[in-house]
Every structure is written in structure tokens, then in C-alpha cells.
Amino acid sequence: MLGIDEPNRCNEQVHPWHTFLRVHSKVLSALAADMETEQDMPLTWYYVLFHLDNGCMNKLRLQELAEAINLSQSGLTRLLDRMAEAGFVERRPCATDRRGAYAIITPIGKGKLEVATRTYLRGIVEHFMQHLSEDDVETLLGAFNKILTAEAATKKGGARC
Numbered sequence: 659m660l661g662i663d664e665p666n667r668c669n670e671q672v673h674p675w676h677t678f679l680r681v682h683s684k685v686l687s688a689l690a691a692d693m694e695t696e697q698d699m700p701l702t703w704y705y706v707l708f709h710l711d712n713g714c715m716n717k718l719r720l721q722e723l724a725e726a727i728n729l730s731q732s733g734l735t736r737l738l739d740r741m742a743e744a745g746f747v748e749r750r751p752c753a754t755d756r757r758g759a760y761a762i763i764t765p766i767g768k769g770k771l772e773v774a775t776r777t778y779l780r781g782i783v784e785h786f787m788q789h790l791s792e793d794d795v796e797t798l799l800g801a802f803n804k805i806l807t808a809e810a811a812t813k814k815g816g817a818r819c
Contacts, residue, residue, distance in 0.1 A: 688785040689778065696777045699770065702727065703741055704778055707771040710747065710763035717762040719752065746770055 690701040697704075709726045710718055718726070724734040738761055741747045746767035752758035763771070790798070 685785045689781045692777055692781040693774065697770070697774045699774060702729075702737060703746065704771070704774050706737065706741060706761070707746060707763055707767050707774070710761055711768060711771055716768075717750075717760040720749075720759050720761055723761050741767070 686701070693699055693701045693704055705727045706723065709723055710716055713722075720731065720734060720738075724731050727734070729737065738747055738749060742749065744766075745764055748762050748764055750760050750762055752760060787795070
């Protein structure tokens with residue numbers, strides 16, 4: 659196991675991961691603050707609206723949406739309740755599966771997404787992209803795609819337990 663016999667080597671190998679987590683946390687916090695200040699909306703709501711708008715026919719099954727935004731089913735249910743109260747989404751039962759349901763973006767939600775996207779994109783540039791050169795971006799994309807490809811292959815191959 660990494661780190662038991664070589665604790666200094668472990669620190670070297672996890673340093674990029676910890677740095678990535680720190681960057682992710684800082685940028686996400688800044689984006690969340692921007693969204694709250696400028697749009698009076700939690701960042702998580704933006705992600706829900708974004709995924710619904712990009713889903714098939716502006717809707718997603720609740721399980722797919724929960725996976726897309728990394729929330730539990732119960733967490734998503736509470737979130738969608740609040741968003742439905744604001745008029746941004748609605749829930750509808752699945753016609754072909756009585757146990758299934760869809761979340762659907764409403765016209766009000768689409769309008770809010772359009773306005774909030776400006777805040778989101780400006781925040782991405784301000785808090786992340788402006789600090790990177792074109793080479794940095796290419797390097798990051800290459801590294802991230804390598805990890806995503808490897809993880810997808812691992813998942814498909816059943817190597818995970």
C-alpha cells in the first residue's frame with residue numbers, strides 16, 4: 659500500500675491531488691459566491707438547470723440528474739422541491755415506469771439559466787481561466803481526459819468492486 663513503507667513518497671504522489679482539491683474548492687467557493695450575489699441562486703441550482711436544459715427534451719430522469727450533479731436521491735428531492743417552489747423546475751412521472759420520474763426545466767428556469775450563465779462563464783474566466791496559458795489549458799485537458807478515459811475503462815471492465 660502506498661505510503662506505509664515510504665511516507666515521503668506518498669506525500670509526493672498525493673500532492674497534485676491535494677493541490678487540485680484546493681484549487682477546486684477555491685474556484686467553486688468563488689463561483690458559488692458570485693451566483694448568490696449576482697443571481698440570488700445557489701450554484702447547485704445552476705448545475706441542475708444546466709443539466710436539464712442539455713437533457714433530452716429539457717428533462718432528465720431523477721436518477722440521471724442525481725448522478726450528474728453528484729447528489730443523493732433524497733438530497734435531489736429536497737433540492738427540486740425548493741426549485742419547484744421558485745418555478746424553475748417541475749417533476750413529472752415517467753409514462754413507461756411507474757416508479758420513475760423526470761425533472762423538467764420550466765420556461766422560468768430557462769430564463770434564469772440564460773441570465774445565470776453569464777455570471778457562471780464570467781466567473782470561470784475570472785477565477786480559473788485567466789490564470790492559465792493556452793499550453794496550461796491543453797496540458798490540463800490532456801491529463802483530465804486521460805483520467806476520465808482510464809476510469810471509464812475501469813468501470814466498463816468491472817475491475818471495481
